Amino acid sequence: MEIRSERWDQRHLITLTGRFDAHETPRFRELLADLLANGSGLSVDIDLSAVHFIDSSALAELLRAARAATDVGATLVLLNPSDPVRVIFELTALDQAFSIRYAPTVPDTPGFTG
Amino acid sequence: MNNSAYEAYRAWATHEITVPPVVSVVIPAYNEEERIIPTIGAIATYMSSRGEPWELIVADDGSTDSTVSLLQNMRLANMRVLVAARNGGKGSAVRRGVMAARGSVVLFADADQSTPIEQFDRLYRKIVVEGYDIVVASRSATGAVVAGKSRLRKMLSAGLQALVRIGGGLAISDTQCGFKLFTATAAKRLFALQVIDGFSFDLEVLYLAQKNRMNIAEVPVEWIDAPGSTVNPVSVTLQFLREMFKVRMNSARGRYMQHNHLGAGAGPAPSVSVSVGEH
Numbered sequence: 001m002e003i004r005s006e007r008w009d010q011r012h013l014i015t016l017t018g019r020f021d022a023h024e025t026p027r028f029r030e031l032l033a034d035l036l037a038n039g040s041g042l043s044v045d046i047d048l049s050a051v052h053f054i055d056s057s058a059l060a061e062l063l064r065a066a067r068a069a070t071d072v073g074a075t076l077v078l079l080n081p082s083d084p085v086r087v088i089f090e091l092t093a094l095d096q097a098f099s100i101r102y103a104p105t106v107p108d109t110p111g112f113t114g
Numbered sequence: 115m116n117n118s119a120y121e122a123y124r125a126w127a128t129h130e131i132t133v134p135p136v137v138s139v140v141i142p143a144y145n146e147e148e149r150i151i152p153t154i155g156a157i158a159t160y161m162s163s164r165g166e167p168w169e170l171i172v173a174d175d176g177s178t179d180s181t182v183s184l185l186q187n188m189r190l191a192n193m194r195v196l197v198a199a200r201n202g203g204k205g206s207a208v209r210r211g212v213m214a215a216r217g218s219v220v221l222f223a224d225a226d227q228s229t230p231i232e233q234f235d236r237l238y239r240k241i242v243v244e245g246y247d248i249v250v251a252s253r254s255a256t257g258a259v260v261a262g263k264s265r266l267r268k269m270l271s272a273g274l275q276a277l278v279r280i281g282g283g284l285a286i287s288d289t290q291c292g293f294k295l296f297t298a299t300a301a302k303r304l305f306a307l308q309v310i311d312g313f314s315f316d317l318e319v320l321y322l323a324q325k326n327r328m329n330i331a332e333v334p335v336e337w338i339d340a341p342g343s344t345v346n347p348v349s350v351t352l353q354f355l356r357e358m359f360k361v362r363m364n365s366a367r368g369r370y371m372q373h374n375h376l377g378a379g380a381g382p383a384p385s386v387s388v389s390v391g392e393h
Binding site: 019021022023052053054055056057059083084085086087088090091092 | 119120123148149151152154155156158159160163188227230232261262338339340341
């Protein structure tokens, strides 16, 4: 899985591409831990539009990330889950547990940097 | 946002098909409470997006965890759950699923999505366009991409497949990949003959297919090791070797003819055809 992280002021956009499974969760966890170390007021968007499969380990990791964000006063939103990921969220009832938004991924504010 | 695959899935999930399915997908499941739902989500989304009527059959193998209740609570209109009272082995679960299938073609797929479902159509074309009876996903054929497999498992797999070619007389590079597509006729015929209930049923099925002069194609696939398998590779290897020997003994003793409920052996094609690759 490819992980791309971009930042603009207090906003972070993490774009995931490929298969999000137990092989990939350690890298994702490390990235989120770094981001949330000083996370108060942060807004973290995770773009899932190019994730074609997500397994139970990765679902648990996303839940952990959402709770960690809440704990430090940050917000975490899942953006544009692909159709299979959307279905997996529904089948596991996690669509109720996450904040999910269907929207353009890149802020149109000038100055967004990678 | 393009909702077409999602909407196709919703229609499949909520409305029972009124025509015979073109494709039956059979997933064997033993204590898969942690892996089965994402796999069903991925398979259901992709297969529904294809536009052809299809059904999903999950053949439980006597699970002792919450696999069965999870599946039953999903209430998917075109999914059947075949519950087994006790653990009979992967081969027995796949056999029950195949025998219950109503599709023109039958896909057997493992519960861990290690062979991504998006590769289905590459196998399907081999049947509908080129007329093969069986198409086997291969992790060994030229062009295959294998990720996450440990060195031990790679070594054991390579050794086993060499033994299969030499000792088993099978001209197939990967007999054990859990992603195989059959015409319904071939599937019903082969699973009526086969007797092995364990992991080596694939080997037996392919041996019988070759013996019955069916046309078999291999297609290289992308395969990703799915963490969470409770299978011990060494014990599975030893079991495989025992069962390979058992297949040869069964054949020598004529046991497969005794189990020939569907007329196997009548009118075989003149030669075995094994094709590897995309061609």
